[in-house]
Amino acid sequence: MARLDFRYVESRTLYLALFRHMQFMARRGCWRTAFEVNKVLLSLDPVADPYGALLTLDFHALKSHQYEYVRQFVRDWSWSSVDLPNWAFSRALAEFMMEQQHGSAAHSMELLVQAILKFPTVVPVLWSKANVGVDDVVLTHPYFQDEVIADTSAMTHMQLVVQLFVERHTPLYRTPEVSRWMQEGLLLALESIAVNDTPQSKRDAQKRLCTYVIPENISRHVLVADLETIKAGLPEDIRTAESFAFDPLPPRDDVNVYKEIMRGDDGRGPRMPGTFEIDGEVYDMEDFEGEEGMGLLQQMMNFVRLRVGGAEVEDPGTSSDEEVADDQ
Template sequence: MSSRALRRLKGKQRGQEALDMGSLVPGEEQAAEVEEEEGDSAPQPISNSSNQKAKKNKTQKNLSNIYELICEAENEVEKEDTNAVKPEEKGEEGREKSDSGDTEKRIPQAETGAAKSAAVDKVKKKKKKKKKKTTSGDTQEEAAEDIDALLESMEQLGSLTLQSDGCGVAGSRPVLHVEHRNLNPETELKRYFGARAVLGDQRPRQRQRQFHRSTWMTIPKDTWPRFSRPGISMTLLESRAGLQFFTLEHSRDYQQVQFKFMDAVESMDPNNIVALLQMNPYHIDSLLQLSDVSRIQEDQEMARDLIERALYSFECAFHPLFSLTSGTCRLSYQRSENRALYLALYKHMMFLERRGCPRTALEYCRLLLSLDPDGDPLCMLLLIDFLSLRSREYHFLLRLYQEWEVHRNLSQLPNFAFSVALCHFQLSQQEGAEPQERDTHRDKADQLLQYALIMFPGALMPLLDLCTVQPDAAVSAHAFFGHRSQLGQPPALAELVGLYVGRSHMLWREGGVLFWLEQNVAQVLLRVDSNEPLVEDCLNKRKERYQSPSRNIHRHVILSEIKEATSALPLDVTTQPIMGFDPLPPLDSLVSYSRPERPSVGASNESTLSLFFRSLLPNFNLQGGQRPEDDLEVARAGRELNQEVNRLMVAMRDMLANIQFQEPPREDNPDRDEEEWD
């Protein structure tokens, strides 16, 4: 605090002390002291009853006025004051502020009871010392010491309060820590465009809005139907090793709606789903399915609105102990009731990314990964690096890589191998960093990029192709980066490389990145030509690994809808039916309730398609087998039939494509043709 602010604060403090001491002296003594301070403007002596009331009111405002004096002194440091004011005049000014009875000023919530008592004790000690001191110099020194001690205690208390609330140093938080304010896209949009441009005229309209429950993930809209609990609830299964395991449950009424939804899906008519949603406006699977239909029809606003309505329904059903930010709550993807929450969060995250809110999308990606970090059913590790680079959260990406590399082998994923190198390069280009730090990041970036190019050489040519860059002839003609490297990589690796290149190629178009890539490609070619042992080691790793990708990777590729990755999906995935509300369910799914069997129909009512299947497969039953092994046999036979039909269709398309029609020989006599035509 500056000397000028300290002098002002001392004067106001003396005025406050004079007021407090005057309130403790009854009768004529108080009037005499006040008259001595104020001169001609002193008030008339007051009675004992009014004196007691003033004493009570002024004692209650004692601590708040002290805090106000400190805040005012800090705020006036930067102001230019040409007319110097004496401390006695400032004391009078402070007393007038105290007598004004301003009831709007309050102590901040961060001030606890311990801080209040400590401040009161310091004020009392200061009063006792004031009575003993006679000289003005000693009084000013004591006031300065007390003010400094009070400020120091308040700063210590504020730091302890922040640490207790979990708002301390960011490095002490878990790597998947989620903040509530970052789940709202308006927080990010306000940072870019300002609050006035984002809010607009929303505030007047919020007064007329109907009551909705306060939620973190979505903001209820006036256009939504009136909310009534659809029949979804959350239950705490167990608590183990500091983790809490939850599950979602469906009521009997919701189960009946779910059966009707399955009938509507089998009818292949979206109007049936619309009719079902009109009767049950917060049915989750119907909202997810219609959102996909709206997105295909290029109605992005409706698709996003339906997903937000589903998230609102979920958040209203959360368990009181379920936390979005703690990172200790788990939700198993094996249970069919829980999958809709995963899908709703994923679709909402992708809408946010397309909307231009990558920081908010990154927060939802952390949330999805924290629900099941070991299983990672939607493979958020294939996406979190892209969102971190988009939102320029470089330090978070490096921390995640350092903490998870030991037990997750993140460097074996093409997206992390290239993204971490790009992250170090971006840090080396930041302004304001020290030269030594920038050189360290640049050396690390070169080292990691060269390793990524040696480990995944098949990613270079597709990346340059999507960046519309013509590679050098020495690079394209080299066997290490040529087409042979793309054809020789395993199918699983081709799927991962296509996913990364199709999603992140725009990050490599920024200024200076392609030049940095060109320099490191030249260094890699020198290392390959010199037959370094690392090149042979990476070749053996590519042959041994990436043979059979997991089911969650296929699920992520299907949800991403990136054509460079979907074209690399195996045949057994593309030939089976994929439902938008539950793509590729786990093979070890846990089903809490099953769809009731339909009444059997006679042979006379069997459809033509059923008779056709029965002629091909004598054991085919339209209603399914009576035993589990019969159901498995029917499912296996159905898959084989599906594959045979697909092969037949491919053969028919090839045959029709190769058919060439020959025109009959035409004679030179046109009159004869006209006669024959007549």
């Protein structure tokens, strides 16, 4: 039940720390830990999902063999939509992995065909990267091609989430059993396309995702996910926006008391690089030199703490333990 308001800069440090920790655990192959951290990250704000935790949760669940979790999550999740390419295919793959114990793949095949028909642009990219043996004529079928063509290097929302899915999930689809399952699923999907040229599911997905307006949380996810090729496909205003490694892509409704301190009362932005304001008086960073500068620094720290916490701040000085040690 714990929630953390992403608007506040102090909260965003925890979001970023969890995302980075999740990345480090995944790189070390600690998939169950990455999965649990991913769940915590999503739970802090499951509606807005500021760091796009939904884009990785299914992957970490599959890597840690939590197949039942994927099935239940798609069925029971009510906070936010999981109507994304990664969840459509991961749901089918999770079902397939559970069915292996019973020697049947009927339901997973149905889910796979549904995913292909709904997100067909996944097919030529994922099938090729996973080295699934399919005739090139099939992969170039018009149904599986992008319908949006524009004179821009930016990706649509659909292209972006498809690329994220394929880059992250491809290793899961390279085993012989999964490859055969994918081949069969594609043939069944082609049969369905021959009967109904453009199923309603594809039309709905195209209408919803074929736009160059990329949600803020997905853009932020791409910026911190260390996927440079995909980052280049973000809209120019996102790629060129002022941002910092410790606070990538702050929200539009940012609540940052430190920014308020670093600018004038008129709120028109920072005064000059390297300057700040304390109680109406503007200081330069060069003033922080020598003993006088240390006193000024302490004054600034007290001012910030009072603004943030509203409590008097005492000079920590030397701890009592250190004082006793010095006396001895």
